[in-house]
Amino acid sequence: MKTTMKIGLFVPCYIDAFFPKTGIATLELLEKCGQHVEYPMTQTCCGQPMANAGCNADAAVAEDLFIRNFARYDAIVVPSGSCANHVRHHFDAIPQTDEVEHVRRNTYELVEFLHDILKVQEFPWAEFPHKVGLHNSCSTLRSLRTASMSELGESFFSKPMALLSHVKGISFVTPKRPDECCGFGGTFCITEEAVSVRMGLDKIQDHYTAGAEYIVSADSSCLMHQQGCAERAGVPIRFIHIAEILNGSRA
Secondary structure (H helix, E strand, O other), rough: OOOOOOOEEEHHHHHHHHHHHHHHHHHHHHOOOOOOEEEEOOOOOOOHHHHHHOHHHHHHHHHHHHHHHHHHOOEEEEEOOHHHHHHHHHOOOOOHHHHHHHHHHHHHHHHHHHHOOOOOOOOOOEEEEEEEEEEEOOOHHHHHEEOOOOOOOOOOEHHEEEEEHHEOOOOEEEEOOOOOOOOOOOOHHHOHHHHHHHHHHHHHHHHHHHOOEEEEOOHHHHHHHHHHHHHOOOOEEEEEEHHHHOOOOOO
C-alpha cells in the first residue's frame, strides 16, 4: 500500500440523494485503508448530465466549482465510473489550466484507486456470504478499462473481481452476456425509454438466471436503473455497490 495521500472524496449527486450509504461506505473504506480523506462541503455535480445533453455553458459552471473544490488534493476519488470518466476524459467546458490538468490526471474511480494506486490485497473486515453477479458499467469497462472487453478477444482480467475475491464467503456467477449495457446511459434512458427498459430487464434476467442473489457494481446509476426494472418486473434480485461490500456490509 502506498504512503498516505491527501484525498478529496467526491460523492456524485445521485449517490448523495438516493444512496448515501454508498458515499459513507467509500469514506470509511478509504480510511480503513489508511488514507486521509476530506469531503469538500461545497461540492455539487461534476457537470456530466449537462455535458451529455450538450449544454456546455451549464457544465462549465459545475466544472469550475469542481476544480475549486478539488485542486488541492493529491487524488480525487469517486465511487462512480461514469463521473470519473467525465472528469478525466471530457472535462473540457472550461480552460485547461494547470489546476484543471492536475484534477483530471488525478481523479480515480474507487475500484481503480484501490487496485492500481493503493494495491489493496486484503479486506479482513469484509464478509459477504452470497452469490453475486458483477455488472461493469460501460464507463468502467470501455473507458476506464477496469475489466477486459469480450469484443476485443483479450485475456480476461477484472479489477473489481480481484478486489472482491478477497472478501470472505463471496462467490461469483457469470451471466451469458456480461459486457452488455444495462440500458441506463444517462439521458439515453429518457430519450429512448422503451429501449432502455428492455435492456435493463434483459440484464437483470441474465444475472438472475445465472443464479445471482445480488448484482454488484461500481456505478450506483446502473444499479438504480436495474433495481427499478427488477422491482417492476417482480424479479427477486438485490443490488449493492461494491464499496459497501468491501467496507464490510453483509446485505
